Amino acid sequence: MKYAVIGTSWITQSFIDGAKIHGKMILDAVYSRDEKRGGEFALKNGASRVFTDLDALASSSVDAVYIASPNAFHARQTEKMLKAGKHVLCEKPVTVTPAELEYLMDLADRNGVIYAEAIMYMFNPARDILRNALGEIGKITSANLDFSQLSSKYPAYKRGELPNIFNPSMAAGCLEDLGIYCVYPALDLFGEPENIKASAAFLESGADGSGNASFEYGDKTVTLTYSKLGQSRSYSQIFGDEGTILLESVSKLTDMKIVFNDGSEKALIGDVPKEQLMGFEADGFSKLVSSPGETKEFYSLLRKTALATSKAMEKIRSEAGIKFDYTPITEE
Numbered sequence: 001m002k003y004a005v006i007g008t009s010w011i012t013q014s015f016i017d018g019a020k021i022h023g024k025m026i027l028d029a030v031y032s033r034d035e036k037r038g039g040e041f042a043l044k045n046g047a048s049r050v051f052t053d054l055d056a057l058a059s060s061s062v063d064a065v066y067i068a069s070p071n072a073f074h075a076r077q078t079e080k081m082l083k084a085g086k087h088v089l090c091e092k093p094v095t096v097t098p099a100e101l102e103y104l105m106d107l108a109d110r111n112g113v114i115y116a117e118a119i120m121y122m123f124n125p126a127r128d129i130l131r132n133a134l135g136e137i138g139k140i141t142s143a144n145l146d147f148s149q150l151s152s153k154y155p156a157y158k159r160g161e162l163p164n165i166f167n168p169s170m171a172a173g174c175l176e177d178l179g180i181y182c183v184y185p186a187l188d189l190f191g192e193p194e195n196i197k198a199s200a201a202f203l204e205s206g207a208d209g210s211g212n213a214s215f216e217y218g219d220k221t222v223t224l225t226y227s228k229l230g231q232s233r234s235y236s237q238i239f240g241d242e243g244t245i246l247l248e249s250v251s252k253l254t255d256m257k258i259v260f261n262d263g264s265e266k267a268l269i270g271d272v273p274k275e276q277l278m279g280f281e282a283d284g285f286s287k288l289v290s291s292p293g294e295t296k297e298f299y300s301l302l303r304k305t306a307l308a309t310s311k312a313m314e315k316i317r318s319e320a321g322i323k324f325d326y327t328p329i330t331e332e
């Protein structure tokens with residue numbers, strides 16, 4: 001499959017490096033707003049073509065597009081590529097609103113192409129290890145899922161700059177960037193909650209810098225915490241009445257173990273390089289394209305979880321007062 005990338009930041013580089021591991025996705029083209037930057041990025045990664053015009057990219061012969069632009073552009077860029085018959089793997093959050101996501105899923109179906117959210121958790125083989133481990137800790141009573149990572153862009157923000165990630169007009173902020181990594185496993189492992197409560201702390205730019213959400217299930221509460229302004233030094237935990245699962249990262253699912261009530265430990269998985277995790281994502285996506293029959297069930301799960309996540313994120317934003325200067329796309 002020949003693919004193009006939209007965006008030239010480190011995450012695009014990381015995806016390209018990951019895709020090389022399995023070799024099923026061949027980088028053909030780079031889109032950048034800047035020809036020189038796109039040219040340098042293409043040269044470094046062996047891509048033969050550079051586009052600075054999205055319509056030209058859409059009319060080109062690439063089979064698929066990996067979109068890693070700021071969040072506010074995801075839906076419009078995806079719409080353009082799907083209409084042109086390209087398969088799309090788009091970075092999280094795949095759209096701002098669930099209504100946009102439903103429209104784009106339908107558009108993908110009508111154009112006979114695959115459309116998926118680039119979320120490492122769902123493509124990670126360790127997801128099965130984690131799901132199986134839930135059966136080893138007795139009755140699950142609660143969980144704390146945390147993704148708090150001090151942003152490399154925060155010093156620039158403090159100097160008075162406005163990086164995209166702290167700019168509400170880019171549909172950005174902590175929930176969209178990191179909170180989503182907690183929402184995915186909460187919904188995937190425990191299903192949709194009966195109720196969601198949430199709050200956030202805001203920067204002067206209007207973006208949420210940190211926040212939390214409570215997913216209430218009746219028999220348990222799953223607490224989600226996330227911050228771009230401080231670094232977590234502890235594990236996420238899932239508590240059962242016979243043991244506790246510890247996770248170093250809710251997105252990478254690295255360094256996971258069970259500690260049983262008697263203090264004994266069972267290691268589940270150690271460290272996995274980010275490149276390999278992106279490789280799982282690229283490989284999973286290429287299988288959705290090349291073997292639609294075999295992957296039908298997984299594709300359906302991906303879409304169901306993506307939509308449930310988008311709806312939960314919308315509810316969290318409304319509870320926490322997170323607002324963007326953003327106009328959702330609608331079908332014309």
Ligand SMILES: NC(=O)c1ccc[n+]([C@@H]2O[C@H](COP(=O)([O-])OP(=O)(O)OC[C@H]3O[C@@H](n4cnc5c(N)ncnc54)[C@H](OP(=O)(O)O)[C@@H]3O)[C@@H](O)[C@H]2O)c1
Pocket residue numbers: 006007008009010011012031032033034037038068069070071073091092093118120164165176177
């Ligand atoms: N899966 C992961 O682990 C992971 C990690 C980080 C980020 N992400 C996701 O990846 C996406 C990009 O994040 P990022 O931090 O890389 O964003 P970013 O650096 O702000 O922007 C990404 C790319 O978009 C283009 N861009 C920047 N500002 C733009 C603007 N105002 N208008 C149009 N295009 C613009 C730039 O490419 P050109 O200048 O070449 O056009 C840039 O390389 C986000 O959706 C984020 O959630 C995922």
